[in-house]
Structure formats: structure tokens, C-alpha cells
Amino acid sequence: MKIDQQQIADLNQKHSDLHKRQLENLMAVFSGSLTEKVINKLIDFQVALPSWALGAGGTRFGRFSYGGEPGSLEQKIEDIGLVHQLTKTAGAVSLHIPWDIPEDIHAVKQLANSLGIVFDAMNSNTFQDQEGAGKSYRHGSLSSVDKAAREQAIAHNIEVIRIGEQLGSKSLTVWLADGANFPGQYNFQTVLQHTEDSLKAIYGHLPEDWKLLIEYKPYEPNFYSTVIQDWGTSFMLANACGEKAFTLVDLGHHLPNTNIEQIVATLMMKGKLGGFHFNDSKYGDDDLTVGAIKPYTLFLIFNELVYGMENNPQNPPLAWMIDASHNIKDPLEDLIQSLDAILVAYAQALLVDREALREAQQTRDVAGCQEILQEAYRTDVRPLLKEARMRSGAAVHPLEAYRSLQVRKQLIEERGMKVRATGL
Numbered sequence: 001m002k003i004d005q006q007q008i009a010d011l012n013q014k015h016s017d018l019h020k021r022q023l024e025n026l027m028a029v030f031s032g033s034l035t036e037k038v039i040n041k042l043i044d045f046q047v048a049l050p051s052w053a054l055g056a057g058g059t060r061f062g063r064f065s066y067g068g069e070p071g072s073l074e075q076k077i078e079d080i081g082l083v084h085q086l087t088k089t090a091g092a093v094s095l096h097i098p099w100d101i102p103e104d105i106h107a108v109k110q111l112a113n114s115l116g117i118v119f120d121a122m123n124s125n126t127f128q129d130q131e132g133a134g135k136s137y138r139h140g141s142l143s144s145v146d147k148a149a150r151e152q153a154i155a156h157n158i159e160v161i162r163i164g165e166q167l168g169s170k171s172l173t174v175w176l177a178d179g180a181n182f183p184g185q186y187n188f189q190t191v192l193q194h195t196e197d198s199l200k201a202i203y204g205h206l207p208e209d210w211k212l213l214i215e216y217k218p219y220e221p222n223f224y225s226t227v228i229q230d231w232g233t234s235f236m237l238a239n240a241c242g243e244k245a246f247t248l249v250d251l252g253h254h255l256p257n258t259n260i261e262q263i264v265a266t267l268m269m270k271g272k273l274g275g276f277h278f279n280d281s282k283y284g285d286d287d288l289t290v291g292a293i294k295p296y297t298l299f300l301i302f303n304e305l306v307y308g309m310e311n312n313p314q315n316p317p318l319a320w321m322i323d324a325s326h327n328i329k330d331p332l333e334d335l336i337q338s339l340d341a342i343l344v345a346y347a348q349a350l351l352v353d354r355e356a357l358r359e360a361q362q363t364r365d366v367a368g369c370q371e372i373l374q375e376a377y378r379t380d381v382r383p384l385l386k387e388a389r390m391r392s393g394a395a396v397h398p399l400e401a402y403r404s405l406q407v408r409k410q411l412i413e414e415r416g417m418k419v420r421a422t423g424l
């Protein structure tokens, strides 16, 4: 299905008067140059949607179909196109191989291009066995003590790079499920050494203008140990590979109460933060909608990201991606909410008075420091988001537009109730 741009303009027209008044109120508090800077940053900010996020997800206990889900890679890209048209913030797709191997690369590229979507980081998969594969990953992939399994996993990653090159992607994200369920199951040093050697072998096939992004996670699917368990291990491996290798932070991949904003600051200072995956959690790697549980934490993380983007030229631009599982909500509504939460936190972080904060830190004014951060956090920045959307041709209220245009109803009419996205 396609949304007529005029329908979006008509919906926006209805909000126009109220929006103007709300924006004027905000601009009475902050300077025009600051609000203009924030609006332009919001317009430029683009987050990749992963190709596995367009259908209903599930847990190991079950999965509940949503209806109208995309049944092919083309339909997934079309769905991202819909979210992008409504938000103008989702101008990239992150592909998962082998769930989404393009059959006709040229056609897929053309489709994405027509919808204003570029190909962001490619994701390899060595956490599942593929049909007909010679070796199993039951006991690990890049870390396996079985040399043939390692070689198969390395070859798969190289194949993912080759596919990505044809699509115009510039990075490969590696997340390993490799780990142990029981003490003594493997030798920590042996599997870490294998992993380093395997990553170096993949890195050797990385095109000159590509990045290797190494994701970490403390536990799950293995419950005793994980080979790349934390940012330190990822950072060490990225350094061992070389200057095109970076650490990727996924919000859900930390033990409860980990100070993620401090990790962000440390990595950016060292020029080694390569990518960021958004989600939220209460207990573990819950994959809930970003900002749904801990919005202040999200703000504090963005506060460090903004500081890093403004002060750390040694750190390259980041690959942003939503990595959540949409189990109960309509996946497209969930993604629209996620993009909104990300932009709210980003805008709040951009409003932090950095000069005043530095001054308060230098004069050891602890209460003042807190005031400055919370002043920005408590600002209702939604008029800035609306203005950015108005200017970029997005819907001022993307979720409301999605509902009033009856997008899901039309998708169900087109695709039926019983389709299932690949990989889910």
C-alpha cells in the first residue's frame, strides 16, 4: 500500500494552530538559535529499522500473529517505507542474513531507493544452524573448538559482507551467541583466542570503507558464560582487529543497573563506539519499546552521546538501530513509538546547557549539576519534534496518522491474516 502525501498534509493542517502556539511557548524559554539547531538535528537524525522488526515477534513460549505482516523482503522494505513516510526518521534498513537474502539485488536496491531508504549495517547469523549446513553451531561458531565450524562461520560473515557491498551497506555487525551453560564446559582462554582469530580473519575481508561492529551481551542464550560478555571484551577484540573495528552497544545487553551512559562516554573518548541498538528492559534483555520503562536513563545516555558527537572527532558517526521485539503491539505502531522516544531523548540532551554544566562541575556545585540536567529532561520537547516533522513532510502525529489512515487494515486486506515474516 501507499500513503498519499496529501493525506499527511491534510492531517497536519488540523494541528497547525495548536502546534504554532506550543512552539512559541517553547521558543520563549530557549533562544531561537538553539531551538533551530535542535530542529535541524532532529530532521537529520535517521535510525535504521531491522528487517526482522516488521512482523510480530515472540518468546520461546509462543508467538501471536498480528495480521498483514510482510511475507517477503520487498514487503518488509515497503513497511519501513510507510514508517519512514510518516516519521521521516526511519530512512535505513538493517538486513539480517540469511533471513533476508535479496533474490534480485538490483530490484531490492531500487525499491529501497524509491522509498528513501538506504542499507545500514548488515547482520550475520551464526546463532542458528542453517538448512544443509555442513557444521552445527551447537557448540559455538567463531569460538568453536571445531576448526571446521569456525571456518564455516567465518565464510558466512564474508558472504554477508559481499551481499552488503552490492547493496551499498558500509558495515557488518557481529553478535555471537557463543557461550557455555555449565562451568568447565569450555576453556575461557581457548574460546576467546579462537574468537579473536576468527574476527581478525573476517576483518581481513572488510572493504576499505567498511566498519566491523562487535556486539556484546552478558548472558542468554547461554546462562553460565558468554564469550563476548561485556564492552571491555568487545573493545579489546575491536582493538585487536584494527581501526575499522568498533564496539556496538545494545541497551538490553547489560546486567541490571549497569551504568550504560558511562560505557558510552568511555568508548567515545577512545573513538571506539561504532553503533547503538535501542530497546528497553525491566528485568533482562526484554526487548521492550525504548523509553517505555526508563526514559531518564535514555536521556542520560543521549546526554553522553551528544557530548561525544560534539567533542570526540576521533569517534566516527554512529550506526543507530532499533532492536526490539514487537510481541503484543502492532509492530509498526511500536516502531513509531520507539522513534518518537528516541527523538525526545535526543532533543532533551541537545537542550542541556553544556557551558553551565561545565561551570557547575568546575566549581563543584553538585546540586547545580543535577538541576541543569533535570531542567533539560523535564522540558516538553514535543513541539520541536512536531516542527521537525512539519518541515520534513512527516506526519506531525505519526501514530495518529497511522491509525486514521487505517494502514494496518489495508495491509491485512492486501496480505491476509496468516502471513509470517521470515526469521520470526
Ligand SMILES: [Mn+2]
Binding pocket: 215, 250, 277, 323
Ligand atoms: Mn542488538
